[in-house]
Amino acid sequence: GRLDLAVLFSRAPAAAAGVFTRNRVQAAPILVSRRHLAGGRARAVVVNAGCANACTGEEGVRDAEEMAALTASHLGLRAEEVLVASTGVIGVRLPMEKIRVGIAQVSRRLSPEGGQEAALAIMTTDTRPKACAVRVELGGVPVTIGGMAKGSGMIHPQMATMLAFLTTDAAVTQPALDRALRRAVNRTFNRLTVDGDTSTNDAVFLLANGLAGNRPLAEEEPELDRFTAALEAVAGFLARAIARDGEGATCLIEVRVEGAPDEEAAEAVARAVANSNLVKTAVFGRDPNWGRILCAVGYAPAEVDPGRADIYLGPVLVARAGSAHPFNEEEARAALSQEEVLIRIALHQGEASASVWTCDLSYDYVRINASYRS
């Protein structure tokens, strides 16, 4: 009796933008949504959980198209106004009989209060729903930005996918919306790693229907930065919620790199550390094993000198200028025993900084990903 299908509906036509997986294996719903987004507008999104509709060939594309068309017919829209997303098992056709029934049922139940149910319906191995909203003033007019997401690893036996759906009543031109979304995603969802795998179905959608009544934001307006910052807050909250809910995770890890020559280098270093199985198992073991962190700094694809790096676990300095620094073992272990663990790397080679979020690597990650469909 678990929910596994959701429909998002905008009461007014909306500008829309999307960001998709860079995997060359692109699931059918990705192909269809890309096409429907070409005009930069959308009014609804239909999402199912349990089957990814990936590696399903031409039939899979027809199934995804039918999902959009069916949803459109129930809501009085054109098929091109509906975006499609799927998450679940790879290589299996959608159970279209169930999907048709589900779309009909859900379309009759649409409600402004349905957000929580929708956040539950898009879950796969997630242990909790992930949603949030912020309010911000644009030109004196209050607007709301809300979002929900799912994903906790590239995931469960053949489960794929990080999905996020962001909506706002702000009026934003499509080019400005696209730019805001890309910028927010680059600093949030794209800085998230659970196991380094990029799925076939990853997608983030943003719909802006303008019902708040603010003057529409165009690309070069200063107010757009304000909107982008608010969007980044929502996306960042959801990205951290995904890392915290990573498969088998016992804690959220933020790898923060400071003093880098540029943001790209900061991100590359943070990503190498966040992707290291050895760092992630050490955190699971509450082991202040700074040698593994420095080692990952050393192989990150960035022109930085690890010999000048200081490393902090929470507030505790554990390595200085690339070498051992005496520290209190108990304090370091305590820093690794928080629900949110901060690994901070001060490079002293510039002014740029970046964070990447991940989780620890536990026995349960192996259990979840090794124990199979049976």
Add this chain to the structure above:
Amino acid sequence: GRLDLAVLFSRAPAAAAGVFTRNRVQAAPILVSRRHLAGGRARAVVVNAGCANACTGEEGVRDAEEMAALTASHLGLRAEEVLVASTGVIGVRLPMEKIRVGIAQVSRRLSPEGGQEAALAIMTTDTRPKACAVRVELGGVPVTIGGMAKGSGMIHPQMATMLAFLTTDAAVTQPALDRALRRAVNRTFNRLTVDGDTSTNDAVFLLANGLAGNRPLAEEEPELDRFTAALEAVAGFLARAIARDGEGATCLIEVRVEGAPDEEAAEAVARAVANSNLVKTAVFGRDPNWGRILCAVGYAPAEVDPGRADIYLGPVLVARAGSAHPFNEEEARAALSQEEVLIRIALHQGEASASVWTCDLSYDYVRINASYRS
């Protein structure tokens, strides 16, 4: 009472070549050995296990230099004729008192039969010694190539390192030796991944003393290919032995990519699959989860089309042209239950092929890397 120091000694001056970690954090013995190798000749190697002498600053470099100088004085050599390698905990100074005693003791016990003891002495988390030798004829003269290695992950609590020591009585000019080593390493040790981490201490040395009496091999000679092939056989055996002994491994995995546009693309695809935690946990769970394999093909940094790829687990075809292919579940599970699991990906996009070796990802990997120094 476990052995933890080894000395290799050549009865005659030898041409020497080395390949070192690409990590920007380079341990002191790497810095010293690079310098000693500049002349292209060496007569001995001294190795200790337990302390990596990495991230130890100027003092660490002096310690590594002392190791070379001491070994040289015991053997009647110049310090520059001695190469140094270390493996073990990062960020801790060498226990030089013990090292001095060890070098003195070992130098008195050198023996042509000492190979097995040496292979034991260089182990850290390895569960078995790794050594082998081959014989090949060069211009009608039989020559021997032998080798030993250690390494089973970037490894144990702060343990680093893949080390390999190759020796031959063949006569080879230094430029030819260097070229043969680089080529053999690129197709063997460089195609090995346990957890994707590149340590601060990785090194492969090759010494050739010419005592076999063959006519010295120069760079452009056809016989050099024969020598290189034999060297690759030794290095390949050792590389597979390291993967098989990977931390927590229950099996060796060979990821073989065929039909790639070029060898670089084949290797990139094989490496992406071999590095995927999701693929590695699926093999641990004996789960014929081809969607994860295809997904990794999709994000590999190579211009290949996953939509044309066939995937085999051992002899069992599980995906065809990037989509599901009906297969017998029991047969597929049986293919994943071998001591050596073959994942074969046929791209149908060219003639090139490459293999990368790894192991599965088990509970024990997490246990070994999370449970700490205590």
